[in-house]
Amino acid sequence: MQRYFIDEDNWQDGYIAITGDDYHHITNVMRMDIDSEILCNHPNGKVAHCKIEKIDTTTVVVKIIEWLESNTDSPISITIAQGLPKGDKWEFILQKSTELGVSRMIAFQAERSVVKWDDKKVNKKFARWEKIVKEASEQSHRNKIPSVDGVLSFSALLEESKNYEWKFFAFEDEARNRQSKKLHDYFAKINEGDSVFVCIGPEGGFSLNEVEQLLAASFQAIRLGPRILRTETAPLYVLSSLSYYFEEMR
């Protein structure tokens, strides 16, 4: 069944008013009619099974039939902070990380980021990023849409990480070193409900300066398997592994 994430203001007394892009999607793309059924996600994460009662020129009104007991979101809260990568990789990472259960996405300006994005450029892109995570949330049947932040400076990123229980950064040297601790040695200590912050470098990796600052800010260096992953593959490995361990194993 088609799923829509609807802003809080549009919910009232067992009814939901759907407008804008979602109105267009329901009427023009899906060509639904009175009595068609959809799922509506409230920003609090709850999901309602709904039936269309009325369609006019700007609004679809649906009635809530029942609240569903369904939670597909991760039992831990995972933030991926990604050094700004080249081209459209950030958009790819946003989409895939949403499917894989991320809670929050942050892009930051790393020393070795080839692209430099000023506020004007970021502001222009932001609506598109939010659309990508919303659509990926609908498609993958998430309960909540992940939040998106960026593009932060490295010092703002470190400040942002202070409220997290677990802080890691993916470090190539750990993959190369056969004496390094395994990833599970770190993940096994995380408890359900904990917040996890994982920082990933851009194409060229972290600078020495950044590595020193991360370590000083109590980040732990982790490996992501024995191979060297591209910057856009690293967050997918992190999220899949955490899903396997917390959702498919414990």
Next chain:
Amino acid sequence: MQRYFIDEDNWQDGYIAITGDDYHHITNVMRMDIDSEILCNHPNGKVAHCKIEKIDTTTVVVKIIEWLESNTDSPISITIAQGLPKGDKWEFILQKSTELGVSRMIAFQAERSVVKWDDKKVNKKFARWEKIVKEASEQSHRNKIPSVDGVLSFSALLEESKNYEWKFFAFEDEARNRQSKKLHDYFAKINEGDSVFVCIGPEGGFSLNEVEQLLAASFQAIRLGPRILRTETAPLYVLSSLSYYFEEMR
């Protein structure tokens, strides 16, 4: 250090003759010179640390300094069989799966594959697919290059799967069903050295007919976390999870 996968014929008595694309890469892209050092991978999976001895107009001759003790390949042999997806997704899947440790990649013509590729089109693409997995193997420091097959019919695919110890297919209904067995219940039974075959449907998933044939051929239906993944995300979840369990946990 730059890594090259060199055909068996080019290795002789402690020396390796490098020609073709790799010659071009060493001389024109990397602009290396006499005494520059590189890593060379033999098709048997062994890795040699080498030094350039001679460069002429067609060949770089390198001398083996020492054999390295390094194995970054998975302790299990994983085959991903993917229902032919739209656009350039297959190329994306080839690259990412190589980074994540796959042994063999197979594309097959699924009932719901939107694209239909005839032999002529496949033959034209094949060199490009092999180049993608070779370059991804070099970049991710693999010991062996995965093999690529396709595009197989569904019946040829089932025939191909007969020699494997473990056969799974990713099934959306398993993700939706909260009573279904967890992924780890299946993966925990796999032993190091085993061969694993994972079949993934195209955008529209498997047809009912295909599901019946897979079950009749002793495939087990697995879920990949509680969310619904896109076809190109599913193999990355499988490979990351297997890497986490077999390379980062046990």
